[in-house]
Amino acid sequence: MMKTVSTITINLLCQALDFPGGKVAYISEMRFISESNDKRIPCYRLLDDNGELIEDSDIDQISKEVAVKMYSEMVTLQMMDTIFYEAQRQGRISFYVTSVGEEATNIASAAALAADDVVLPQYREPGVLLWRGFTLEEFANQCFGNKADYGKGRQMPIHYGSKKLNYFTVSSPIATQLPQAVGAAYSLKMDKKDACVVTYIGDGGTSEGDFHAALNFAAVMEAPVIFICRNNGWAISTHITEQFRSDGIAVKGQAYGIQSIRVDGNDALAVYRTIRAAREIAISEQRPILVEALTYRVGHHSTSDDSTKYRPADEIEYWKMARNPVNRFRKWVERNGWWSEKEESELRSSIRKQLLQAIQVAEKTEKPALGNLFSDVYDLPPSNLREQEKQLRETINRHPQDYPSDVPM
């Protein structure tokens, strides 16, 4: 008996290599791992295209209050985008980026988080700020770069940031926020906070080296960070078929030792539940999670882009109408008896008024004073900046016509 057991043991030992990380079985047949799995990673969804709950599972339903707030904010985001985009077309603001088509990804993910969770956005997630309480006036102030802008008029429109709402300031470079998110998450881990970091990236951004750096670091550091990839099909004019050859983004998680999931980014309920679950795992297990939200960028990349130049108009129309996340969620909310046409028109007219008012006021508010050009480069201005400010002011006195009159001295 003993002899048989030990023989089997020896046979098993000879068929495996003891390598850091665990035993690796040997194989005598040469086999290349396929570049793709037979089946694509499935996409988690709860609501069908008509906003009907697909399975009445034992999922804990979200409350009426949360659902109505989510829906209202999705509408607000949609309207803010429409009106601010128009303002740019009219030449009132210099630039704008819409999130049309991605309202569910924005709002539902934000709704699933707590106020203490630290958010590091890319730039197409203003819905997260909106959910947390950034006002339409605050959005307008940043877009106009006036003296009420928390960024003090230094950056282009849509580069929002809010310390009080735990939303790191947007920067244009793609994916740079990802390794920073890992460092921030490590801080939460060390301080034993009941919170996580959530950072957003588009499909294009996952090609950047910072994406690879961040996921690898997050896994090794066991950092409580959720990476949410908004796979919206386009990186300016570059379609995802030109961006990567993998099965989207979710498949990459395992390569780093990170749990991942693919979710229907236009299903607000599914996004909400997914981020709730991801957050629970990230915090209780102190590990990163990768979430790929499949969605579509209905709008152009920005006001500097005309996407009809590189994609068919009927594709845009299809996603705008048939796959609209706001309509879809509306149907579900209405079916629950929590929303009606009356409330819809009241909300829309109220938001429209607020938006127009916000833009009017922001437009008339003066710009930040000239001193803000020189402050905050360092904590205190060094001698070269003090000298340059002095020289600049002398130049302005000699040639006032060269300078905009709406910047106070």
Added chain:
Amino acid sequence: MASCLRRYGRRLSVSICEKRELSTACEGKVIQQQQQQQQQQTAKLLNLCSAINQALHLALETDPRSYVFGEDVSFGGVFRCTTGLTERFGKNRVFNTPLCEQGIVGFGIGLAAMGNRAIAEIQFADYIYPAFDQIVNEAAKFRYRSGNQYDCGGLTIRAPYGAVGHGGHYHSQSPEAFFCHVPGIKVVIPRSPQQAKGLLLSCIRDPNPVVFFEPKWLYRLAVEEVPEHDYMLPLSEAEVIREGSDITLVGWGAQLSIMEQACTDAEKDGISCELIDLKTLIPWDKETVETSVRKTGRLLISHEAPVTGGFGAEISASIVERCFLRLEAPVARVCGLDTPFPLVFEPFYMPTKNKILDAIKSTVNY
């Protein structure tokens, strides 16, 4: 040189820059130590890497929210600068990172933005470039672009730089000029162990992101008395380390000892040289250099980095702007050649003592 340094070092070690903000965790302790300084001014002979090691120990000891990380730092580092830190402070605070400079700096920015002191090591300055985007586009602009809502002032990036005798293209570079062109960060380079300890502690505690280049040539070679207590040396203050009246020489890091030898030789020929250690390259102390050049009327700058576009050009242009009518001769630059750093040809590439001496003489005899 050693006794001269001791004299200046002693005077400076008592000063604390009032302008600088310490993390509240360490402020009380440093001031307490300052008071103790009168009683115990003990010093020990240390080399550069030990001095840096001491600074890191003190930084971690005085601020519980400070971290040291980078490739191979856990076992002590490839230059032994991080010896004993993991054992003393634990692997949560002193840890290896994956081999990825953009990740190291990005991670450090995030950690610093949450109010921690993030002390990142880049193994060789030659490998800092993958992190250039994070340093220039992110760290340097973090405070400004957020309207001062956020900052990553707690970030310090340390990297060994400079010629080592056999380093070739990728273990000898002096990339400081790239970083001196970036508003929002500070660039600091120490010349000696006693300087390195005080400057590094200032960098770590300065509320701005700092790149700290350590002259690897001096890690073991430079030995001097280093005070054992916690002391800080001011940033953006240049130091006249040798007084003179005929010509001003400006340099930093390891090059200063070469320049010092040239000054000594020049003295034998009756030329009195004033030697200035710039220490902080940005923001740099123009006033000290200008005062010196107004006295001597001549300026010579020397650095290992290639001459074209090197930081010497900035110093030269600024001083010519300020002192044109006082200058008796063109500003001289004795620097590395405009080539990748060569191996066999290193002795030809380097700005040697005799190259400097020749330039001193031709400037004085202009």
